[in-house]
Amino acid sequence: MRRALHIIIGLAVAACVGLLPAHPAAGEPGAAAPATVTNGVRFTDSAGRVLHGHGGGVIKTGRYYYWFGENPHPNNRFRYISVYRSTDLRTWTFRNHVLTQSSARELRVATLWRPKVVHNARTGQYVLFLRKERKEGDFGQGRVAIATSRTVDGDYTYRRSFRPLGYKSFDMTVFRDDDGRAYLISTTNKQQDLTVFRLTPDYLRVAARVTTLRGVQREAQAVFKRNGVYFLLSSGVTGWQPNQARYSTARSMAGPWSRQADVGDSITYGSQSAFVLPVRGRTTTSYLYMGDRHANAWGGRVKDSEYVWLPLRFPSARTLSMRWHPRVFVDTATGVVRGAGSGHAYEELRARHSGKCLAARWSRADGAGVMQRSCGVAKDQNQHWQVRSLGNGYHRLVVRYSHKCLTVPGSSTADGTRITQRACGTGANQQWRITDLGGGRHRITARHSGRCLDIRHGSTADGARAVQYTCKGSPNQQWWRAGAPY
Template sequence: MGHPRLWLFLLLALTVGASAQGVIRPGEVWKDDQGRQIQAHGGGILKQGKTFYWFGEEREQGRDTSKKYVGCYSSKDLVHWKFRKLIAFADPENFGAHWILERPKVYFNAKTKKFVMYMHIDGPERPGGPGYGLARVGIAVSDKVDGDYTYVKSFRPLGHESRDIGQFVDDDGTAYLITEDRPFGFRIEKLTDDFMGIEKQMTLIPMHMEGGALVHYKGLYYAVGSALTGWNANPNKYATATSLEGPWSEFKDIAPPETKTYGSQSTLLLKIVGTKTTSVIFMGDVWKAKTLWDSRYLWMPVEIGDGVLKLPEPKPWTIDVKTGVTKVLP
């Protein structure tokens, strides 16, 4: 039967190993290294070296409402997150008390060595007007990934309205912005060399969608977005193309439509290229309109390939970021 102490040691070793790897539990409260609920809603991921940085809307209760906040976290394994910084922006261009900052995404420009944050800037065009009348993109820059970001400007990309924005960096390092142009559709736009503006439009998909996300996987581009239903979840859909310029396929559901994407909305498709396999993670927000500070995150590895993208039923899962291997637990 063996020595009891030896068996106890092996059991403890296995337990510690499982704990060290960690488990992602979609939809549950996710806490940082300080034991506080992670505030990175509508967020994006930037990888620098072996470290992942997660930026998103900080919506904790009790904040000064005249300012808008971006939470910054870091992780080596995508499971355990360290709080790095709270980035605050006052009203940058006198937009007014009801100005809006949403969906921050950070890019690193290898030429300028600058970290460039894109964000959805909005608010009423005039006092008493509709809350989402500005429909602009804002830019802020920093010399450090978790530094003080200096607001630079806002604009409408190529003159078009922009509300929800998405982030995409292709395998060759080219950076793109995904924008939601309410009158016309879903736009994918190439950034300028310094990432401080839009060089050109790659495509306009005439679908009224927000929460745009994009991934390049085995020769195909997969674009994901959600319908315009406010804070309420809906069936997210995807289309494919061999080129960003299109043509794009018809949109199909990423999950059974009755699940409404399991109560979530897309924000990013994160590709992990490992030594054994390449995995794609659907990052979604489970919004709680009346208690936004308690909104959750639904992250799941998708089933992807040959023009098909499926979001499986959310279950606890693990990932090895070195090998790229994910495992869904019972």
């Protein structure tokens, strides 16, 4: 009943969509106050439920931002495309599952990725674009799917799927230019090329191929425009594993596009690009990188994925930079977006006495042991730790390979208790105080016991176990923090 009423109201005011502010729903602020977003975590909506914005995109209508995302079954098959709205980009209220398996027969067995929505001012329709395959790992279809709605967060009518001008299309995005023209940017030619297509005026079909960037081997593309310059940001083709983000620029969507340049670190801070959002306020316009930290990379599911949002910076008109920040400050009223804090997305923790790195076993199982090992290289994800502040003086230490937390089993307070990894929870036995001792040295103390992270008997051997022990200030209880090698 609520949805039917929403649609009736939406049809009555369709001509004004995007011009008049909507009334806030319960749990949404009446005005956009500045907010801080924490990176490298799952987001929750205003009701405390996990937010599913995976692979998604954002469109602003009136004073609201609407975030569309994948909300799949546990096996990654399509279930819903969900939409949330916000005024401050921090507090998100669930609005609707705009597209579901029951929306069309063709969607009953399908996988849909990369939901992006553009508004067509001429037709008054919102047009939803998606990548469509039968299932994960099956690239046989290579199609683009389209659905439309008269209201931004209403039920979308599934139109069809197609291959643009006969090209198999893999990852894709859409971009609406200032003049109202819209473009589909697809990964084509067995994921070797990026092809730019111009859409028809109603955005429902492809009018022409505009240009092709050949041999670039890119996906997860995002396009935005700043001061007359088009930026095309994308990821390498490495499945669920993160890699080096790169970008090209042009003065026209037809190109010529510049040679690709790196941005961020070599794993894009453990993320893959999904969208770049212009945040336009009364004093400035900022550009917010929105990335997915895919849970599939550590043996999880899309539904468990996390997010990395970072401010983009522009050293010159056609260059781009991005640095890691554990938090991001957003003021949608002024348009100011800036990083809060510094450090590294992932760290090595090196024992002072041995110079070796804290490492979990090459296992994703709860209870797998933690020890010291000779410090490795980029592939040694079991030595890469996310140091996640809890805002109360304590941290969780999350190993990149398994995404599990450094844990004192059973909340033991005994000296010599062996440290393990375990699924992250709320227990004090997974919370650690990191105390700066000066000279780059740190003490790491378990909250529940007050005991120190220690290498047993001060051994310098590979495989020596990590334990908790009464703090004595010895070198085997002191740790150097350094950025993990990628």
